[in-house]
Amino acid sequence: MSAAAAPRRRRRKGKGRLGWNLLALAIFVVMIFPVYWMFATAFKSTDDINRLKPTWFPTHPTLQHFRDAMDRPYFWSSVVNSMIIVGITVAISVALAFLAAIALSKFRFTGREVFIVLLIGIQMLPQVGLVIPLYVVLAKYHLTQDQGVYLGVIITYMTFALPFAVWTLRGFLVNIPKELEEAAMVDGSSRMGAFVRILLPLVAPGLVATSVFVFITSWNEFVFAYVLLNDQSKQTITVWLSEFYGTSRQVDWGGLMAGSILAAIPVLAFFGFVQRKIAFGLTAGAVKA
Amino acid sequence: MGEIVLDRVTKVFDNGFVAIDDVSLTAADGEFMVLVGPSGCGKSTLLRMIAGLEEATAGSISIAGRDVTDLAPRHRDIAMVFQNYALYPHMDVRRNLGYGLKVRKTRAAEIDRRVTEVARLLGLEQLLDRKPAALSGGQRQRVAMGRAIVREPTAFLMDEPLSNLDAKLRVTMRSELSRLHDRLGVTTLYVTHDQVEAMTLGQRVAVLRDGVIQQVDSPQALYARPDNLFVAAFIGSPAMNLVEATVGDGQVAFAGWELPLEPARRPARAGRVILGIRPESFEDAALADAGLPAVEVEVVVVEELGSDSHVIFPIDAPRVEAEELRAAADHEDDALLADDRSLWNARVSSKTDAEPGQRLRLAVDPGALYFFDPDSGASLTVGARATAAAV
Numbered sequence: 001m002s003a004a005a006a007p008r009r010r011r012r013k014g015k016g017r018l019g020w021n022l023l024a025l026a027i028f029v030v031m032i033f034p035v036y037w038m039f040a041t042a043f044k045s046t047d048d049i050n051r052l053k054p055t056w057f058p059t060h061p062t063l064q065h066f067r068d069a070m071d072r073p074y075f076w077s078s079v080v081n082s083m084i085i086v087g088i089t090v091a092i093s094v095a096l097a098f099l100a101a102i103a104l105s106k107f108r109f110t111g112r113e114v115f116i117v118l119l120i121g122i123q124m125l126p127q128v129g130l131v132i133p134l135y136v137v138l139a140k141y142h143l144t145q146d147q148g149v150y151l152g153v154i155i156t157y158m159t160f161a162l163p164f165a166v167w168t169l170r171g172f173l174v175n176i177p178k179e180l181e182e183a184a185m186v187d188g189s190s191r192m193g194a195f196v197r198i199l200l201p202l203v204a205p206g207l208v209a210t211s212v213f214v215f216i217t218s219w220n221e222f223v224f225a226y227v228l229l230n231d232q233s234k235q236t237i238t239v240w241l242s243e244f245y246g247t248s249r250q251v252d253w254g255g256l257m258a259g260s261i262l263a264a265i266p267v268l269a270f271f272g273f274v275q276r277k278i279a280f281g282l283t284a285g286a287v288k289a
Numbered sequence: 290m291g292e293i294v295l296d297r298v299t300k301v302f303d304n305g306f307v308a309i310d311d312v313s314l315t316a317a318d319g320e321f322m323v324l325v326g327p328s329g330c331g332k333s334t335l336l337r338m339i340a341g342l343e344e345a346t347a348g349s350i351s352i353a354g355r356d357v358t359d360l361a362p363r364h365r366d367i368a369m370v371f372q373n374y375a376l377y378p379h380m381d382v383r384r385n386l387g388y389g390l391k392v393r394k395t396r397a398a399e400i401d402r403r404v405t406e407v408a409r410l411l412g413l414e415q416l417l418d419r420k421p422a423a424l425s426g427g428q429r430q431r432v433a434m435g436r437a438i439v440r441e442p443t444a445f446l447m448d449e450p451l452s453n454l455d456a457k458l459r460v461t462m463r464s465e466l467s468r469l470h471d472r473l474g475v476t477t478l479y480v481t482h483d484q485v486e487a488m489t490l491g492q493r494v495a496v497l498r499d500g501v502i503q504q505v506d507s508p509q510a511l512y513a514r515p516d517n518l519f520v521a522a523f524i525g526s527p528a529m530n531l532v533e534a535t536v537g538d539g540q541v542a543f544a545g546w547e548l549p550l551e552p553a554r555r556p557a558r559a560g561r562v563i564l565g566i567r568p569e570s571f572e573d574a575a576l577a578d579a580g581l582p583a584v585e586v587e588v589v590v591v592e593e594l595g596s597d598s599h600v601i602f603p604i605d606a607p608r609v610e611a612e613e614l615r616a617a618a619d620h621e622d623d624a625l626l627a628d629d630r631s632l633w634n635a636r637v638s639s640k641t642d643a644e645p646g647q648r649l650r651l652a653v654d655p656g657a658l659y660f661f662d663p664d665s666g667a668s669l670t671v672g673a674r675a676t677a678a679a680v
Contacts, residue, residue: 180377184392202378210479
């Protein structure tokens with residue numbers, strides 16, 4: 001290699017990296033802009049929002065829209081409904097998915113491959129296509145009225161959350177070498193002991209990541225909640241948000257954006273609370289890479 | 290007493306594959322026994338059965354006089370070192386070492402004392418607070434070893450513990466393992482596919498092939514008196530040279546050559562045999578005892594190792610095709626160049642003048658010939674059999 005060749009190659013490499021960085025920046029801007037717009041609009045005065053020539057920043061920031069949103073009927077009951085439905089969905093689906101994922105990753109049985117393929121296949125079905133059939137099934141078991149409707153929605157959410165959760169957790173579990181449990185068993189643990197002391201701590205980040213994802217998708221679900229939860233006192237936060245559109249001819253954009261931010265807070269809080277636990281690559285060093 | 294006794298142990302997997310076929314084996318108390326064989330011969334399965342990680346289909350296993358065949362791994366009082374170390378990644382070295390003691394409800398002070406002691410023995414004192422991810426390969430290996438030692442078990446089971454280390458470290462760790470065993474005196478069953486490891490570490494070596502024990506003997510005996518063609522081809526590096534030969538009256542003919550037979554070392558019968566000559570039984574005729582018989586060969590490659598030289602030459606005979614040899618070679622097809630002729634290897638003094646393309650006279654020690662039955666592969670070497678029985 002000549003002395004002149006090295007700097008030239010470095011320069012070309014530098015140029016390529018700049019291109020990628022610019023592309024990444026462009027994608028970032030496209031993704032972050034709606035979020036920014038949501039925040040900006042929520043704090044703008046109604047006059048600013050309705051101006052034909054949009055303003056980029058809230059010139060007279062106000063918390064009025066937040067006050068309005070929280071004063072709207074059914075805000076608090078919707079938050080509580082969402083919390084209950086999503087909380088139960090996350091708890092049950094992650095617990096069940098964990099057990100299923102252990103079976104799929106640690107044991108061999110007939111139909112195992114087919115089951116794994118089915119898990120993926122099911123997720124390819126468009127959810128909207130299932131609205132009517134699911135409604136019919138739930139109605140048959142009286143899960144579309146009264147208190148049963150909560151259970152109906154939870155079951156519906158689980159039909160989507162479970163396959164996803166099983167699939168992700170299986171991915172985490174197959175990456176944990178079976179020798180770790182075996183070593184623990186030789187060292188003096190029972191199978192259960194090895195599970196609790198070795199497998200569980202190692203798969204914890206996977207459990208957290210999966211719960212976050214199930215939480216987000218269920219919290220943001222709208223179509224099924226809208227169809228099943230007709231009673232305003234039982235509606236979830238997404239359904240409550242949609243009413244900003246429907247109740248008057250003019251949409252209250254400020255209120256809608258403030259409401260959206262309020263609706264996002266629990267998701268952000270949940271994520272912030274558990275994200276420390278998501279330390280991928282925790283199994284590094286267990287075995288020779 | 291840490292004696293391990295396997296009595297007619299068999300393992301058949303669910304798909305019908307017989308991994309271990311009627312194996313009986315005894316490792317005496319305090320013995321370092323090596324299980325060696327090509328990959329897939331069942332040696333790891335056998336070790337895992339002793340550990341209790343695989344169930345035995347038939348037969349019984351006892352450790353220290355106690356039948357453990359149906360016991361869970363934790364009740365067998367053995368420690369195992371895994372090929373990939375299997376350190377608990379979420380625990381630091383101290384907790385990795387102490388795990389076995391902790392789950393056995395040992396007092397904290399006692400755990401601390403033993404962990405410190407083992408850490409000192411293995412030079413791990415500085416690493417006790419590190420996680421496995423922050424350790425080098427050799428350090429991880431030590432921790433894995435320490436985790437076994439700290440428990441003070443009846444026996445150690447080691448599944449290719451050195452195979453993930455680089456060549457140099459492997460040699461160092463090999464001798465350390467030997468010293469460690471001398472010091473602790475704990476019965477050790479050691480699995481490896483590396484016959485050099487087997488020969489250097491084992492007080493006795495059990496050679497396995499397709500789930501069947503071929504021979505159990507001291508390393509020297511395996512080398513000098515292999516029971517069959519498989520053991521002969523597997524033990525020794527470079528491998529024994531083999532050829533189909535015909536035994537006549539006082540001589541053996543092969544590949545256009547004839548060698549006289551020594552009365553003390555003859556085949557049990559005349560006729561068709563497979564002749565084996567170890568590379569180290571050759572010598573450059575110019576440097577050897579003038580009385581030895583010699584053959585003239587065409588040198589194709591000379592590998593100079595400094596201490597000695599490997600002279601590689603073709604012989605005028607096809608390669609010996611036997612199932613046993615393919616198994617021993619451990620590779621489906623290890624010939625780089627298509628050549629029907631068999632290539633032989635002679636290990637000669639580094640003073641040799643041999644050069645590729647030239648002809649060379651090689652002296653052969655007729656007292657070091659091996660003879661095998663071409664059909665059964667069993668050893669026909671009379672002198673060898675007699676001595677083997679005496680050992």
